[in-house]
Amino acid sequence: MTDLRFDFIDPRHPLYEGELELRFRVLREPLGHAREDVKFPFENESLHLVAHAGGVVQGCVLFNPEDAHSGRLFQMAVLPSLQGKGLGAKLVRALEDELRKRGFRHVHLHARAPVVPFYERLGYAVYDEPFVEVGIPHRHMQRDL
Numbered sequence: 001m002t003d004l005r006f007d008f009i010d011p012r013h014p015l016y017e018g019e020l021e022l023r024f025r026v027l028r029e030p031l032g033h034a035r036e037d038v039k040f041p042f043e044n045e046s047l048h049l050v051a052h053a054g055g056v057v058q059g060c061v062l063f064n065p066e067d068a069h070s071g072r073l074f075q076m077a078v079l080p081s082l083q084g085k086g087l088g089a090k091l092v093r094a095l096e097d098e099l100r101k102r103g104f105r106h107v108h109l110h111a112r113a114p115v116v117p118f119y120e121r122l123g124y125a126v127y128d129e130p131f132v133e134v135g136i137p138h139r140h141m142q143r144d145l
């Protein structure tokens with residue numbers, strides 16, 4: 001079996017198409033959204049961490065810096081066949097390690113309601129009122145690094 005590797009990439013990287021495909025399949029297609037909806041306006045300014053093996057992107061998480069010390073974690077996704085095996089937690093921890101090195105001290109995110117316990121296990125706490133995004137209930141969550 002090919003070893004799983006973790007790399008930070010940008011949209012010029014050969015694995016970026018695979019990252020977009022994973023994001024579409026896991027985060028957009030199940031909601032009936034079009035492939036064009038997968039990209040964010042701040043795609044190029046964001047950090048993209050991918051877990052990959054044999055050229056296949058198996059998980060990803062992105063981070064958009066909003067100022068020198070804080071920003072938003074977004075587009076957290078793991079291949080369905082690999083969910084529940086610790087990959088999502090590893091991706092968040094690896095992203096946080098890199099953010100600390102870069103001087104970031106605070107992370108916030110928009111959690112889909114059923115996924116709140118996943119982020120709570122990783123030290124994130126809910127704040128503010130529930131809201132709807134991409135047509136489904138979400139909660140604001142945050143943590144200090």
Ligand SMILES: CC(C)(COP(=O)(O)OP(=O)(O)OC[C@H]1O[C@@H](n2cnc3c(N)ncnc32)[C@H](O)[C@@H]1OP(=O)(O)O)[C@@H](O)C(=O)NCCC(=O)NCCS
Pocket residue numbers: 026027076077078079082083084085086087088089090110111112114115116117118119121
């Ligand atoms: C949410 C997601 C990224 C989690 O990644 P994962 O690899 O499946 O999660 P892990 O195996 O690393 O789980 C880490 C811990 O969180 C728990 N957990 C994961 N998903 C959970 C959920 N939906 N509800 C409750 N607990 C959950 C796991 O049981 C595990 O607990 P443990 O530390 O006691 O063993 C992944 O399931 C996924 O891609 N889901 C679909 C897309 C999605 O909803 N993304 C998030 C958008 S906000």
